[in-house]
Amino acid sequence: MSALGRVVRTPIAALEYANLKLTTADAVIGATPREVVWTHRGVTLWRYRSNDRSRAVPVLLVFALINRPDIFDLRPGGSLVEYLLREGFDVFLLDWGVPGEEDADTGLEEYVCDELHWGVRETLRASGADEVTLLGWCMGATLCAMYCGLDRQGESRMTRAPRDPARPDPARLDAERAARASPVRNLVLLTMPIDGRCSVYAKWTDNEAFDPDHMAELWGSLPGWGVDFANKMLKPVTNFWTTNRKLWESVQEGTVKREAQQSMAKWVADNPPFPGKAFAQWLNWMYRDDALITGRVILRGRRVKLGLIDQNLLVVTAQTDHIAPRVGTMPIFDLVGSEDVTHLDRPGGHIGLIAGSKAKHEIWPDLAAWMAERSDR
Amino acid sequence: MAERSIKTPEDTARELYEQAESQTAKALEELVSKPSFGVMFAQVAENVAAMARISTSVADMLVRNLRIAGRADITKLARQLHRTEDKLERVLQEVEELRDELTAERVRAPGSARNGSRSEEPAAGDVPAGADDRPASR
Numbered sequence: 001m002s003a004l005g006r007v008v009r010t011p012i013a014a015l016e017y018a019n020l021k022l023t024t025a026d027a028v029i030g031a032t033p034r035e036v037v038w039t040h041r042g043v044t045l046w047r048y049r050s051n052d053r054s055r056a057v058p059v060l061l062v063f064a065l066i067n068r069p070d071i072f073d074l075r076p077g078g079s080l081v082e083y084l085l086r087e088g089f090d091v092f093l094l095d096w097g098v099p100g101e102e103d104a105d106t107g108l109e110e111y112v113c114d115e116l117h118w119g120v121r122e123t124l125r126a127s128g129a130d131e132v133t134l135l136g137w138c139m140g141a142t143l144c145a146m147y148c149g150l151d152r153q154g155e156s157r158m159t160r161a162p163r164d165p166a167r168p169d170p171a172r173l174d175a176e177r178a179a180r181a182s183p184v185r186n187l188v189l190l191t192m193p194i195d196g197r198c199s200v201y202a203k204w205t206d207n208e209a210f211d212p213d214h215m216a217e218l219w220g221s222l223p224g225w226g227v228d229f230a231n232k233m234l235k236p237v238t239n240f241w242t243t244n245r246k247l248w249e250s251v252q253e254g255t256v257k258r259e260a261q262q263s264m265a266k267w268v269a270d271n272p273p274f275p276g277k278a279f280a281q282w283l284n285w286m287y288r289d290d291a292l293i294t295g296r297v298i299l300r301g302r303r304v305k306l307g308l309i310d311q312n313l314l315v316v317t318a319q320t321d322h323i324a325p326r327v328g329t330m331p332i333f334d335l336v337g338s339e340d341v342t343h344l345d346r347p348g349g350h351i352g353l354i355a356g357s358k359a360k361h362e363i364w365p366d367l368a369a370w371m372a373e374r375s376d377r
Numbered sequence: 378m379a380e381r382s383i384k385t386p387e388d389t390a391r392e393l394y395e396q397a398e399s400q401t402a403k404a405l406e407e408l409v410s411k412p413s414f415g416v417m418f419a420q421v422a423e424n425v426a427a428m429a430r431i432s433t434s435v436a437d438m439l440v441r442n443l444r445i446a447g448r449a450d451i452t453k454l455a456r457q458l459h460r461t462e463d464k465l466e467r468v469l470q471e472v473e474e475l476r477d478e479l480t481a482e483r484v485r486a487p488g489s490a491r492n493g494s495r496s497e498e499p500a501a502g503d504v505p506a507g508a509d510d511r512p513a514s515r
Binding site for chain 1: 387398401402405406409410411412414415416418419420422423425426427429430448452453455456459462463466470473
């Protein structure tokens with residue numbers, strides 16, 4: 001477009017840009033029909049309607065605590081849920097809800113040992129299946145990994161930790177695995193942080209001035225906008241300026257994809273509060289103590305040992321992920337006990353890899369194919 | 378011969394601007410990744426939290442002096458409801474498990490009769506194992 005053309009188009013573009021921004025809240029997200037299966041506190045287990053549930057193992061989707069899980073079902077035509085339903089999967093979604101001040105004392109043990117565990121239970125009951133595929137994304141993937149690595153024998157309460165918890169005794173792990181029967185057949189972990197030492201968050205939080213417990217006490221539940229602001233500060237110019245500039249340019253050139261832009265913008269702006277106790281535990285365990293990879297996370301008296309993960313495992317990392325850098329995911333491969341391990345490392349960012357416009361053609365078919373191969377009776 | 382594209386002044390200006398923006402972005406990313414930024418960020422967050430707490434406490438005090446339930450009262454009530462819901466959930470799960478066990482036993486009973494034990498007619502309304510007659514959601 002010529003310079004003159006751009007000048008002439010500016011008032012119309014300004015109107016359209018304002019309209020895009022002002023009507024973002026009206027964008028339709030999470031539109032795939034679904035039904036409530038189970039609720040507890042603010043947590044809801046949804047089951048998506050389908051008349052083609054041809055796979056024997058249902059899929060349970062789990063997202064992070066700091067954003068809404070609508071990203072799995074962003075918009076018609078651009079929805080992972082829709083895609084999985086078309087592929088014949090029975091799809092469930094565990095929605096953590098929007099915690100209030102009264103949830104300030106909800107910790108990761110409540111999310112993993114109660115809500116996730118009960119979500120799996122209810123998924124099995126509703127589907128009539130014996131096993132489930134757990135698909136976690138971002139922090140949701142970490143919670144799923146914790147759940148699968150939870151020592152259900154309660155031994156950690158009685159015995160001392162191994163000398164090198166990161167590499168526990170294989171014979172003992174085999175015995176522990178044999179002793180427990182996990183209902184999770186397949187575990188899919190998308191852009192998952194497990195070792196936060198390499199991230200900017202570690203630099204922010206690993207100093208005396210920052211005490212997550214004190215912060216949790218002050219705030220009760222951390223406001224969603226605060227967590228969102230902190231995340232955006234990782235790339236301040238890109239998040240606060242470049243995104244808007246590029247949107248303006250695409251409006252001016254008439255190339256803006258209105259539905260895609262608005263649905264993503266609406267999802268990004270919807271940030272539920274982060275319960276204080278869970279916030280403090282997350283920061284301490286992930287970014288200050290390396291507790292998860294060194295096997296020092298204890299939930300309800302039970303140690304989380306990533307070595308106990310023996311499910312068929314698919315790990316997806318994004319090459320330009322700045323929220324959960326791939327280097328912070330890689331230690332999982334040295335820790336898990338799974339025999340069937342697949343790693344997909346693709347170009348893309350933390351969210352864009354799975355929810356971007358190219359995902360439908362580039363990553364979803366691979367996810368579905370991997371799960372389909374492992375979802376027979 | 379390949380046609381060379383001619384850069385207009387507008388293109389040059391745009392290129393320069395994008396270069397400047399990308400360099401600023403990199404510089405700021407480097408800045409925010411310093412531990413000292415973390416210290417500053419922590420202090421700002423603490424100050425904002427303290428201010429928010431003072432203002433909500435004052436507002437809450439005013440509301441409670443008017444004999445209206447304040448935020449703290451509602452939070453306390455919500456916590457009590459949560460505790461009750463937790464207990465109810467555990468009881469429901471126990472009931473469901475007991476019902477499943479009972480159903481499985483009743484289904485097993487005719488089989489054991491065929492093996493020579495005393496015959497037991499299944500009660501009317503017995504449900505086969507696996508059938509789910511609970512409400513669609515709870």
